[in-house]
Amino acid sequence: MKPEKLAIHGGPKAKTVPYGTGMRFGKEELAQLEEALNQNTLFYWSGRSDKVVSFTKKFAEMYGMPYCVPTSSGTASLHVALGALGIGPGDEVITSPITDAGTYIGILFQQAIPVFADLDPHTYNMTAETIAARITPRTKAMIVVHLAGNPCDMDPIMELARKHNIKVIEDCAQSYNCYYKGRLVGTIGDIGCFSTNDFKHISTGDGGMVLTGDEDLYRRAFGFADKNYTRLRDKPLGRAAELLAPNYRMTELQGAVGLAQLDKLNDITEKRNKWGDGLTAGISDLPGIHPHLVEEGNKSSYWFYMFRVDPDELGCSRDEFVEALVAEGLPASPGYIPQCVYRIPMFVNQTAYTKTNLPFVSEHYDGVADYSEGLCPEAEQILLDAIRLPVNEFFTEQDLEETIAGIRKVWAWYHGNK
Ligand SMILES: Cc1ncc(COP(=O)(O)O)c(C=O)c1O
DSSP states (O other): OOOOOOGGGTOOOSOOSOOOOOOSOOHHHHHHHHHHHHTTOOOTTSSSOOHHHHHHHHHHHHTTOSEEEEESOHHHHHHHHHHHTTOOTTOEEEEOSSSOTHHHHHHHHTTOEEEEOOBOTTTOOBOHHHHHTTOOTTEEEEEEEOGGGOOOOHHHHHHHHHHHTOEEEEEOTTOTTOEETTEETTSSSSEEEEEOOTTSSSOSSSOEEEEESOHHHHHHHHHHTBTTOBOOTTSOOBOOOSSOOOBOOOOHHHHHHHHHHHHHHHHHHHHHHHHHHHHHHHHTTSTTEEOOOOOTTOBOOOSEEEEEEOHHHHTSOHHHHHHHHHHTTOOOEESSSSSOGGGSHHHHTTOSBTTBOTTTSOTTOOSOOOOOTTSSHHHHHHHHHEEEEEOOTTOOHHHHHHHHHHHHHHHHHHHHTO
16 A cells, blocks of 8 residues: 655645643632632641641542652752752762753752663663662662653662662652552652652642651651751751751642642543553554553553654654654654753763862762763663653543554655655
């Protein structure tokens, strides 16, 4: 059969109607906000306020965890986790090279050294093997990033961490309601960190959550998010901090919106899961296309969908394929972030702060921080041959069918004309 004429060559578009959209905020958020304002205080811990306390409690309950600390962002949550674990100058923290800056910002503020581990070629996650290759006597913690709603392979990672006495922080900013072998990610390591910034599955504008099962860690995390004051209600307020900590408090406005958003979370993640798995089912037979791999027994909530292409098998470059998809009406884009995070100037020049090379060069650090090109070859290659598609809970069945049809049509043309 002759391949259909592509839209980029003047043919009809595969996508015939605009992608589904909808309002993520409604009367539920408004009612909560009104209640928050009627408290006559927006401070999260005044004793008269309830929204942040309730949001935090509900979040912990949904995750089946005893302790939860509210924060002002995902970046703050990760910094709080590091602070609670006592990460400090010269400590190495292993993390992912394909992530948001929020993952490593806290490491640098604690004067610790981010160390980047390579990724699995198809889940785009760190693995026990790639992490093991980076462990040194200085390694104190790892921040495993469950990228795009897809769980890391946590059993071997936890085994490795316990063997080397390394603390595990889970970066779940992109991973709500994601299951690793039936367990929710964010509840498996020592601490789980979440973001409720406006781009995430649920939004409070900005905000974050820290989950832990350890009471001592909880107390330290709570303090670290609030100037290291003693503010838990079982003790008198104490302002005599022994260690430096920022103010990462959540306000009642965020708590109010968060409470209403949590009621919508399960529906949002179910819809995204179905959409992403449906896309995989629709394109996995195409030679030259490698779908976004979710390992068997796991469940992804697809913050985005990213597949890889093999240009030789496909008969065109990654960028040509993206251009053709866009012409078909698909919101495709090449790769994710422009480069692995260790290639940004701050790392390459080792200039996180002005006037100094701290923490990379320091009396507390006897290692050599390596941020050279080729450090994580698989991660670098992923960014060169991956194609990303947004996923949204408002996308429809027709959107799914037409997205699959668009990819298959472009594939058929290039593959058929090789
Ligand atoms: C993987 C990951 N970690 C951390 C963050 C930081 O979250 P926030 O923007 O809420 O500070 C983000 C946000 O994009 C993220 O995607």
